[in-house]
Amino acid sequence: MSEAKSAESRPYHHGDLRRALVDAARRLLEAEGPSALSLRAVAREAGVSPAAPYHHxxxxxxxxxxxxxxxxxxxxxxxxxxxxxxxxxxxLTALGVAYVCFARDNPALYRVMYDAARDKEALPAEMQDNKASAYCMVRDTMVEHGADPTEEQHLELASAAAWCGAHGLAEMAGFKQFDHLKAELGGERPFLEAVLSHMGLFPKPHHGC
Amino acid sequence: MSEAKSAESRPYHHGDLRRALVDAARRLLEAEGPSALSLRAVAREAGVSPAAPYHHxxxxxxxxxxxxxxxxxxxxxxxxxxxxxxxxxxxLTALGVAYVCFARDNPALYRVMYDAARDKEALPAEMQDNKASAYCMVRDTMVEHGADPTEEQHLELASAAAWCGAHGLAEMAGFKQFDHLKAELGGERPFLEAVLSHMGLFPKPHHGC
DNA sequence: AAGATATCTGTACAGCGCTTAGATATGAAT
DNA sequence: ATTCATATCTAAGCGCTGTACAGATATCTT
Known part of the structure; x- marks a missing residue:
């Protein structure tokens, strides 16, 4: 787990501590979960003093x-x-499956992603870009396959609904309490695809019924 | 904000400290948000020492x-x-609207409710009962209005999908970043109902399309 | 009246986020 | 090459946190 360039001489200046800290954080996140992600622990993992991160x-x-x-x-x-x-x-279904699978395979990271968005008026620019590009992929894919791009409102609505559904499913998929349901429906992927398909979001983004 | 029976003589034994602590916690939660919910703050709000809660x-x-x-x-x-x-x-729509409205009107409490469910193998019995009763209302309502109660699997799927969708929407509704979308769609209730209805979950829980 | 028990206080510890002051290395200008 | 400004790091410390433990105080049982 520990970095610190094997005890001996790390140069006083780290080189790229910012990068090292983010990596250390992700390492801790994966190994110990979100609750272990203290600034001091990250600094420790990166082999620097607890105050060092404040320069980056x-x-x-x-x-x-x-x-x-x-x-x-x-x-x-x-x-x-x-x-x-x-x-x-x-x-569209593939997008939804990929989304939920990511959340299932990186539950701690997924939580950090949404916690970072909570109680914030606006997201930091770079994060907003990355998030928006994922969001727009859903929208664009809808347009490419039948949705009317001139019906702006409906398109936004469909994208938002798809996003909400995927997020809800992603969260539930991380809850142990849903395990019995997943088991009943025969493994995780079928459960996932079944719910997504039942939601009627991804396979049929067009209006009417 | 402060309780403490107005400075003077609170009897050494509180009477019902357990109740008082939960109330204090909910008061703090509403007033200061989830991040202010420390055990010490709750004890302070209830007018007892930081160690007192550990007896309850x-x-x-x-x-x-x-x-x-x-x-x-x-x-x-x-x-x-x-x-x-x-x-x-x-x-069914009414249930969905009520669910999301609750989350919107009690965002801090709603977060505590789901945080309590995270990373737990099973919920404490009483909480499980309360949660399951809400969940079953969705299922029961589906049965009352057209869903086939013998198709157990499909019923479970429909309920789970509805729950996921409502939860996803509830979370998004609490995010400031969605405000522009809400505004575009004309206020919160219309946004809410529009997404719920678009999801196709609540108004049409039956199979086929 | 006396003792067992439940409930609360006081104190303490390690860990937390963050601040400040000072040490050390780097890069630019002379 | 020397000097100096700047960037980066450390050490120490503040007030907060969750939690443990010993002892005080009230209530209950007999």
Missing amino acids: FKDKAELLDAVAKEGWEILGSQMAEAKTSAAGMQQ | FKDKAELLDAVAKEGWEILGSQMAEAKTSAAGMQQ
Whole structure:
């Protein structure tokens, strides 16, 4: 777990402590969960004093923002990859599956991503970009496959609804209490796809019924 | 804000400190938000020493569990009331609206309710009861209005999907970043109902399309 | 009246986020 | 090469947190 360049001589100036801190944070996050993510623990993991991070981040929240930003980046790229590996209308389903799978496979990171968005008037610019690009992929894919791009309001509504549904499912998928349901429905992927499909969001983004 | 029976003589034994602590916690939660909910602050608000709560709760999490349990209780009763004030298929919509409205009007409490459920193998029995009763209302209402009660799997799926959708929407409704969308769609209720209805969950819980 | 028990206080400890003052290394200008 | 401004780090410390423990005080049982 520990970095610190194996005890001996780390130069006084780290080189790229900012990067090292974000990496340390993600390492801790994966290993110990979100509750272990204290600024001091991150500094420890990176092998520096507890005050060092304050030269690279205004406070703890700003460090977590940097972690969250990388999360949105990864999620975006995974969604993009999922989209190319499907065709036609199923691209939307693929996006939804990719979204929820990401949340399931990186529960701690996923929580940091949304915690960073809570109680904030606006997101830091770079994080907003990464998040928006993931969000727009849903919208764009809807347009590419039948949705009317001139019906702006309906399009926004459909995207928002899809996003809400995916997020809700993503959160529930992380709850142990849903395990019995997942089991009943035969494994996680079927559960996931079943709910997504039942939501009627991804396979049928058009109006009417 | 402060309790403490107005400075002078509170008897050494409180009478019902457990109740007082939960009330103090909910008061703090509403006034200062979830981040202000420290055990010490709750004890202060109730006018007792920082160690006193440990005679009524094993740790902080158990106090929050008690708060969360009351949250599920309130949510359940509000959903029940909403159901009676609607008829036919619209009862499901009413349930969804009531759910999301509760989350919007009690964002801090809503967060405590779900935080208490995170990373737990199983919920404390009483909380589980309150939560399950809210969950079952959705299921029951579906059965009352057209869903086939013998198709157990599909029913579970529909309920789970509805729950996921409502939770996702509830969370998003609490995010400031969605304000512009809400505004565009003309106020919060229309946004809420529009998304719920678009999700196709509540108004049409039956199969097929 | 006396003792067992439940409830509360006081004190303490380690860990937290964050601030400040001072040490050390780097890069630019001379 | 020397000097100096600046960037980056450490050490120490403040007030907060959750929690443990010993002892005080009230209530209950007999």
